[in-house]
Amino acid sequence: MNVQALRSAEAKGTVDRLNFIGGEFVTGSGGKTFENRSPADGRLLGLVHEASEADVARAVAAAKSALTGPWGGMAITERVDLLYGLVDGINKRFNDFLEAECADTGKPMSLASHVDIPRGAANFKIFADIIKNVGSEFFTMATPDGTGAINYALRRPKGVIAVVCPWNLPLLLMTWKVGPALACGNAVVVKPSEETPSTATLLGEVMNSVGIPAGVYNVVHGFGPGSAGEFLTRHPQVDAITFTGETRTGEAIMKAAANGVRPVSFELGGKNPAIVFADADMDKAIEGTMRSVFANCGQVCLGTERVYVERPIFEEFVKRLKKGAEGMKLGRSEDPEVNMGPLISQEHRDKVMSYYKLAADEGATVVTGGGIPDMGEDLAGGAWVAPTIWTGLPESSRIVQEEIFGPCCHVQPFDTEEEAVRLANDTEYGLAAAVWTENASRAHRVAAQMQVGICWINSWFLRDLRTPFGGSKHSGIGREGGVHSLEFYTEMTNVCLKL
Numbered sequence: 001m002n003v004q005a006l007r008s009a010e011a012k013g014t015v016d017r018l019n020f021i022g023g024e025f026v027t028g029s030g031g032k033t034f035e036n037r038s039p040a041d042g043r044l045l046g047l048v049h050e051a052s053e054a055d056v057a058r059a060v061a062a063a064k065s066a067l068t069g070p071w072g073g074m075a076i077t078e079r080v081d082l083l084y085g086l087v088d089g090i091n092k093r094f095n096d097f098l099e100a101e102c103a104d105t106g107k108p109m110s111l112a113s114h115v116d117i118p119r120g121a122a123n124f125k126i127f128a129d130i131i132k133n134v135g136s137e138f139f140t141m142a143t144p145d146g147t148g149a150i151n152y153a154l155r156r157p158k159g160v161i162a163v164v165c166p167w168n169l170p171l172l173l174m175t176w177k178v179g180p181a182l183a184c185g186n187a188v189v190v191k192p193s194e195e196t197p198s199t200a201t202l203l204g205e206v207m208n209s210v211g212i213p214a215g216v217y218n219v220v221h222g223f224g225p226g227s228a229g230e231f232l233t234r235h236p237q238v239d240a241i242t243f244t245g246e247t248r249t250g251e252a253i254m255k256a257a258a259n260g261v262r263p264v265s266f267e268l269g270g271k272n273p274a275i276v277f278a279d280a281d282m283d284k285a286i287e288g289t290m291r292s293v294f295a296n297c298g299q300v301c302l303g304t305e306r307v308y309v310e311r312p313i314f315e316e317f318v319k320r321l322k323k324g325a326e327g328m329k330l331g332r333s334e335d336p337e338v339n340m341g342p343l344i345s346q347e348h349r350d351k352v353m354s355y356y357k358l359a360a361d362e363g364a365t366v367v368t369g370g371g372i373p374d375m376g377e378d379l380a381g382g383a384w385v386a387p388t389i390w391t392g393l394p395e396s397s398r399i400v401q402e403e404i405f406g407p408c409c410h411v412q413p414f415d416t417e418e419e420a421v422r423l424a425n426d427t428e429y430g431l432a433a434a435v436w437t438e439n440a441s442r443a444h445r446v447a448a449q450m451q452v453g454i455c456w457i458n459s460w461f462l463r464d465l466r467t468p469f470g471g472s473k474h475s476g477i478g479r480e481g482g483v484h485s486l487e488f489y490t491e492m493t494n495v496c497l498k499l
């Protein structure tokens with residue numbers, strides 16, 4: 001550990017984030033750092049030590065050698081016990097994780113304490129349970145000589161897994177990959193988002209404290225192109241890449257993965273619809289749509305940005321959604337009344353504001369929001385935007401077609417079930433949908449036609465971690481969750497024995 005770097009940060013009241021390689025916290029060998037700033041008020045949280053190409057190579061080598069050390073030879077029961085230890089370890093330091101996550105993202109503690117951190121821990125438990133209980137395929141076969149043969153499938157770890165993460169749910173989305181990867185016996189090198197370096201780093205401390213062998217979990221900090229993200233994904237000793245982030249980044253990573261034909265698992269962007277039928281329970285539909293549009297300041301890949309409402313209830317729905325949006329309390333994470341934080345960065349705010357401007361230019365009716373709220377002097381340096389609702393744009397509008405990833409949605413009326421299905425599917429993305437109706441037959445009929453990886457009926461972000469999760473079309477490749485994660489994180493060998 002670079003004690004000098006940490007002392008100087010402490011003296012300034014900030015926390016520096018180091019790389020975690022082979023069980024040790026280290027500065028980048030290139031001596032480069034970058035700033036981690038609060039999106040709530042712009043204050044400096046600390047410096048992040050950027051990994052050089054050589055550091056990334058050392059992390060990959062540490063992971064590789066862990067596979068041939070005690071980790072590689074460990075019985076599943078022992079590995080599972082270590083994963084349960086991680087759950088306890090995160091829970092013991094719950095407040096440290098909560099504070100670090102909220103400092104990096106500005107999200108309300110009321111949200112992160114119920115979603116990000118508990119799920120960050122639960123991801124280790126669910127996959128420990130699954131690997132402990134999963135069986136294997138077995139087939140008997142006839143042979144011409146009459147003796148027969150038996151076949152059984154063995155699962156082997158894939159090797160070194162690169163885990164490239166986004167900033168919107170940092171711990172949750174990182175452990176969603178690291179949990180199954182470790183449960184299956186792999187070693188990982190994690191590249192957290194440059195915006196949210198903290199909880200992945202803290203997890204290194206927990207890994208050491210519970211006795212996960214050195215090299216099994218590594219963290220390299222930095223950016224994408226020309227930095228740790230690119231160095232990691234093009235490293236030839238990386239055996240598979242799991243990535244969550246923008247579709248365009250997925251395309252770049254897929255090119256890197258082509259060298260050496262490395263498998264990828266991609267969870268990418270979305271432009272998710274909600275369909276609200278006139279027979280929906282209006283209270284439930286409003287409550288659910290408020291969450292799906294505005295939770296995490298609209299920075300949830302599964303969030304709703306297009307709402308289709310059956311014409312007889314359109315006006316009432318828009319009126320009630322507007323009232324909800326205008327009742328939201330924006331502010332600091334630690335305020336228990338606050339239910340919306342800032343966007344992740346000034347750069348992302350520029351992107352979201354460019355869409356707010358475009359909507360106005362294209363002639364949208366701005367039902368509410370559309371600008372930057374006055375947050376007072378204290379928060380003037382933050383990346384705040386107003387919760388925003390539009391109506392009146394055509395389907396072809398960029399506002400209705402492109403992922404904005406902010407607290408906003410376009411609401412449009414429809415007249416028939418067929419029209420609603422057609423509009424909902426009219427996108428290059430295929431991640432999630434929400435359908436609001438009290439008619440059970442319609443609910444199942446419509447869900448079956450949604451071209452998405454997950455379709456909620458009368459709910460949103462209700463997650464059973466045993467179920468398949470992922471996206472179709474431009475929203476991803478593959479499914480993770482439950483046994484589906486095992487498909488990605490293991491290689492299967494069929495053993496055929498002639499009797």
Ligand code: NAD
Nearest residue numbers: 166167192193223224229230245246249252267268269301
């Ligand atoms: P991003 O693609 O900009 O960055 C994600 C990660 O990739 C970061 O760690 C970044 O440093 C790294 N990266 C960037 N370019 C790279 C390159 N060329 N090579 C290797 N690594 C590179 O995404 P983001 O802005 O962090 O996250 C928001 C996006 O993520 C949205 O599009 C959202 O929909 C998507 N997302 C999808 C899911 C899902 O489950 N489908 C979940 C969360 C977020």
Ligand code: 6OD
Nearest residue numbers: 168176299300301302463
């Ligand atoms: O719940 C999950 O497992 C998951 N991957 C959620 C993704 C949220 C996107 O922002």
